[in-house]
Each structure stands twice: as C-alpha cells, then as structure tokens.
Amino acid sequence: MxxxxxxxxxxxxxxxxxxxxxxxxxxxxxxxxxxxxxxxxxxxxxxxxxxxxxxxxxxxxxxxxxxxxxxxxxxxxxxxxxxxxxxxxxxxxxxxxxxxxxxxxxxxxxxxxxxxxxxxxxxxxxxxxxxxxxxxxISAESRRQMLEKIFFHDVNNIVNGMGMIIDMMTDSKNSNDIEEFEHSLDMLKITMTSLKNEINAQHIVSLAEKDELMVHPENVSINKIIKEVVGFIQTTMCNSSVEIDTVLAEPEPLLYTDPVLLKRVLLNTLKNACEASSAGEKVSIGYRNIKDHVLIYVNNPTVMSDKVKSSVFKRSFSTKGQGRGIGTYSMRMLIDRYLKGKIYFTSEEGEGTTFFIKLSVSSQDLL
CATH class of the missing domain: 3.30.450.20 (PAS domain)
Structure with a gap:
C-alpha cells in the first residue's frame, strides 16, 4: 500500500x-x-x-x-x-x-x-x-550525569595522586633528601597542570553543550600546536613505554582556527590513542596539506570491534566503563559545530585505528 x-x-x-x-x-x-x-x-x-x-x-x-x-x-x-x-x-x-x-x-x-x-x-x-x-x-539528564561522573572521577584520581606526592615530599624532607624532594616537587607541578587541564576541559564541554562557547580564531602554527600537545601527553598522561612519533609536513600551512579548542581535541585524540596502545607500540600524530585544507591524523595499532566502531561519537559510549563516554563525542562536537571542520576515523586490520581531522586553512569558514 x-x-x-x-x-x-x-x-x-x-x-x-x-x-x-x-x-x-x-x-x-x-x-x-x-x-x-x-x-x-x-x-x-x-x-x-x-x-x-x-x-x-x-x-x-x-x-x-x-x-x-x-x-x-x-x-x-x-x-x-x-x-x-x-x-x-x-x-x-x-x-x-x-x-x-x-x-x-x-x-x-x-x-x-x-x-x-x-x-x-x-x-x-x-x-x-x-x-x-x-x-x-533523555539527552539532558544523561549529559548532566555523565559530566558529573567524568569530572569527579578524573579530579579525584588527580587529587589522590597529589596526596601521594605530598607524602613523598614529607618523607624526603624528614630524611633531608633534597634531590628526592625536588623530584617530588616537579611531579606535583605536573599533577597540578593535569588538574588545571581537566577543569578547563570540562568547562569547555559544558559551554559547548549549552551553545555558549565562544570561538576565538587566530593564525596559528600547526607544528607548534602538535609539539605542545605531544609534550603535554608525554609529561602527564601517556604510558612512557608507548612511543609517540610526530610527522610534520613541509611547507607548514598557516592555519586560521581557535588554538585552544583545536588543542583540546588533539589532547583527547592523542590521549585515547595512547591508552588504547600496549607497551612497546607506537602512536603517530601528524598532518598532510591537501589543497586549501589541513588533514591531521592520529594513529594507533589497535583495531576496534564492529560494536565499538558503531558507537564512536555517541554521547554516552566509552570503552573505559559506565559514565565515561564523552571523549569522541566532545571531539566531534567541537570540530563540527565550532571549528567548522570534519572528524572521522578508520579502523582496519594491518592499519590500526586512525582519527582524521580536516580543517580549512581559510578564515572564511569561521566567520
């Protein structure tokens, strides 16, 4: 009929x-x-x-x-x-x-x-x-619960780490071990940087969810942003036994975008790639010039199952457990809605999983 x-x-x-x-x-x-x-x-x-x-x-x-x-x-x-x-x-x-x-x-x-x-x-x-x-x-309620769980989970882990470092500093001070004290102090600074990063990340996602996030584009060096992201991950997040290979293109394009939001997305992408990799494996981050666009990529050797692939970019999905699913969702929201680009991925045997971020080098797309 x-x-x-x-x-x-x-x-x-x-x-x-x-x-x-x-x-x-x-x-x-x-x-x-x-x-x-x-x-x-x-x-x-x-x-x-x-x-x-x-x-x-x-x-x-x-x-x-x-x-x-x-x-x-x-x-x-x-x-x-x-x-x-x-x-x-x-x-x-x-x-x-x-x-x-x-x-x-x-x-x-x-x-x-x-x-x-x-x-x-x-x-x-x-x-x-x-x-x-x-x-x-039920998006609004799921969003509120998820943001709360993620924020408190991550902040609690960092604060617990800070407590352990302070205990180590106290022990080294009592034993007059200046070298160990200074090492613990450096670790405390790194942990505080991680705490600040988590707070800023949650603030950005919260504003973006409510359509209150302001974009502040400027001419940026893509090489500089990638180097800063890799440096931060190596210092604070990534398993030291996972190697990060950086591939920078020549000539370097002048990219007109919001450096804070782009850095936020790349931090999430690279962190996910490191966490999905095992000791001794290599994660790659780099970009290619394609006419009037830049194609940034992050690759790790792990292949996703079909079920995992079907849920990437969905709000409440995560391979990390209940209430942990905002990483790829927030990445896509920031790239699509605010930076006017595209984010997608491939995951195949022999090639691993690669996330691609395509951004225009033109200022017109963000006006």
Missing part, C-alpha cells in the same frame, strides 16, 4: 491523532517498510530545534540525521551499525508483535548527539500492520 493510502487511513481516526498530538513525547507511526507515515507536533518542534527531517516516507535514522544513515547505498536499518541500535531493535521486536523499550544513542549531523528512550508497539489499522513509535529525549 502506498504512503498516501496509509496516511489517508490514519486521518480517518481523528481521535487517535488528537491524542498523539496532545502528549509530550515524540510519536511516530511506521509502516511495514519502517517508513514514517505519521509524526506528531512534538516531533515537528523537536525537528525544528535540531534541523532534523520532519518528513513522511523516510526512515527514523534519516529523520534524525544519523551519520550511519547518510550513505545513499544503504538504508536505515540495513547498515552494519544498525545491529547495535536500540531503536532498530525496538522496530524489529514490534514487527514480531512484541512491545519493547530500548535506549538509543544517535550521532547526528552538525555535531548533535541524542540519547533516546524508544518504545515500540504493534498497531493495526484497517488490516495494515504498523508500528507505534514513542520517543523520549
């Missing part, structure tokens, strides 16, 4: 559409091909706020601008990533006549990400088997 015929059936039930338009949840009705044949006013408002597609005849992933539904060769529900999607699971269960409730994380275009609670129920109207699809946006 055509889209028009199914929408005509739904319109013959004005009480149903009146009720669906009166609820505070997003409600969609899908046909047997998973296409949207009805959406309520709440979805129209939500779509308008986030530049989504409030259209009939499209799949839910397309409507929500899911990055995995952008490939025109495949449809929402058919990609390799869809097998791990909670929304897709709900639809599949509904088509079997089973009511379901799942959580869905969507990485969308323009740096947006959604945490959704999705329920699906079978619905039959005049012999047509449909799916009643109810969606609650």
């Amino acid at each position: 055509s889209l028009g015929e199914i929408t005509n059936i739904i319109q013959r039930y004005p009480l149903l559409t009146e009720v669906l338009n009166s609820v505070h949840d997003i409600v969609l009705i899908l046909d047997s091909e998973r296409d949207i044949v009805y959406f309520n006013k709440k979805f129209e408002e939500f779509a308008d706020n986030f530049n989504l597609k409030a259209q009939l005849g499209v799949k839910p992933g397309t409507a929500f601008n899911c990055i995995h539904a952008l490939d025109e060769r495949v449809e929402c529900g058919d990609t390799s990533f869809c097998r791990y999607c909670g929304a897709n699971k709900s639809i599949t269960e509904s088509k079997k006549g089973v009511k379901s409730l799942n959580e869905c994380r969507i990485a969308a275009m323009h740096g947006h990400a959604f945490n959704l609670s999705v329920s699906a129920s079978p619905l039959e109207l005049e012999g047509q088997k449909l799916t009643l699809y109810s969606i609650i946006d």
Whole structure:
C-alpha cells in the first residue's frame, strides 16, 4: 500500500491523532517498510530545534540525521551499525508483535548527539500492520550525569595522586633528601597542570553543550600546536613505554582556527590513542596539506570491534566503563559545530585505528 493510502487511513481516526498530538513525547507511526507515515507536533518542534527531517516516507535514522544513515547505498536499518541500535531493535521486536523499550544513542549531523528512550508497539489499522513509535529525549539528564561522573572521577584520581606526592615530599624532607624532594616537587607541578587541564576541559564541554562557547580564531602554527600537545601527553598522561612519533609536513600551512579548542581535541585524540596502545607500540600524530585544507591524523595499532566502531561519537559510549563516554563525542562536537571542520576515523586490520581531522586553512569558514 502506498504512503498516501496509509496516511489517508490514519486521518480517518481523528481521535487517535488528537491524542498523539496532545502528549509530550515524540510519536511516530511506521509502516511495514519502517517508513514514517505519521509524526506528531512534538516531533515537528523537536525537528525544528535540531534541523532534523520532519518528513513522511523516510526512515527514523534519516529523520534524525544519523551519520550511519547518510550513505545513499544503504538504508536505515540495513547498515552494519544498525545491529547495535536500540531503536532498530525496538522496530524489529514490534514487527514480531512484541512491545519493547530500548535506549538509543544517535550521532547526528552538525555535531548533535541524542540519547533516546524508544518504545515500540504493534498497531493495526484497517488490516495494515504498523508500528507505534514513542520517543523520549533523555539527552539532558544523561549529559548532566555523565559530566558529573567524568569530572569527579578524573579530579579525584588527580587529587589522590597529589596526596601521594605530598607524602613523598614529607618523607624526603624528614630524611633531608633534597634531590628526592625536588623530584617530588616537579611531579606535583605536573599533577597540578593535569588538574588545571581537566577543569578547563570540562568547562569547555559544558559551554559547548549549552551553545555558549565562544570561538576565538587566530593564525596559528600547526607544528607548534602538535609539539605542545605531544609534550603535554608525554609529561602527564601517556604510558612512557608507548612511543609517540610526530610527522610534520613541509611547507607548514598557516592555519586560521581557535588554538585552544583545536588543542583540546588533539589532547583527547592523542590521549585515547595512547591508552588504547600496549607497551612497546607506537602512536603517530601528524598532518598532510591537501589543497586549501589541513588533514591531521592520529594513529594507533589497535583495531576496534564492529560494536565499538558503531558507537564512536555517541554521547554516552566509552570503552573505559559506565559514565565515561564523552571523549569522541566532545571531539566531534567541537570540530563540527565550532571549528567548522570534519572528524572521522578508520579502523582496519594491518592499519590500526586512525582519527582524521580536516580543517580549512581559510578564515572564511569561521566567520
């Protein structure tokens, strides 16, 4: 049955559409091909706020601008990533006549990400088997909980480290070991720098989440930024047994961007690469000049599983445990939304995992 015929059936039930338009949840009705044949006013408002597609005849992933539904060769529900999607699971269960409730994380275009609670129920109207699809946006609550967990977790670790260093300084002072005292003092300075970095990082992400982050672009040396990032990681974060190889291009382009935000993204990217690597392995960071763009890359030898690859850039996903998933999400938000660039990755056997950051050298993109 055509889209028009199914929408005509739904319109013959004005009480149903009146009720669906009166609820505070997003409600969609899908046909047997998973296409949207009805959406309520709440979805129209939500779509308008986030530049989504409030259209009939499209799949839910397309409507929500899911990055995995952008490939025109495949449809929402058919990609390799869809097998791990909670929304897709709900639809599949509904088509079997089973009511379901799942959580869905969507990485969308323009740096947006959604945490959704999705329920699906079978619905039959005049012999047509449909799916009643109810969606609650839980992004704000998930975001608040995650930021709190990350901040307190990281700060607590650093403060505990500072306490241990102070104890070492006390012992060396009591034993008049000046050399050990000075070494502990240097370690304390490094730890305090890490604490300051964590606080600044959380502040930047918090402002970006609320669309209150100001961009301050200037002409910057990409070589200088990479060297500073590598130096900071080697001093404060990275396992000393992991080698960092720096590859700088010639000639060096003059990059017009916000150095603070770019450095924040590169710190996250390089830190993740180091943490994913084992002792004796090599992590590479560098860039290539491509016409009027700079392509920065960070590579590590570890290959992601398909399940991990499907969740990269989603707000609450992390390989580090519950409540630790903001690294790649914040990287994408800052690059896409604020630096007007693109970030993507590849992860293949024999090549490892590489994150790419593509930025324009032109000032026009940030004006």
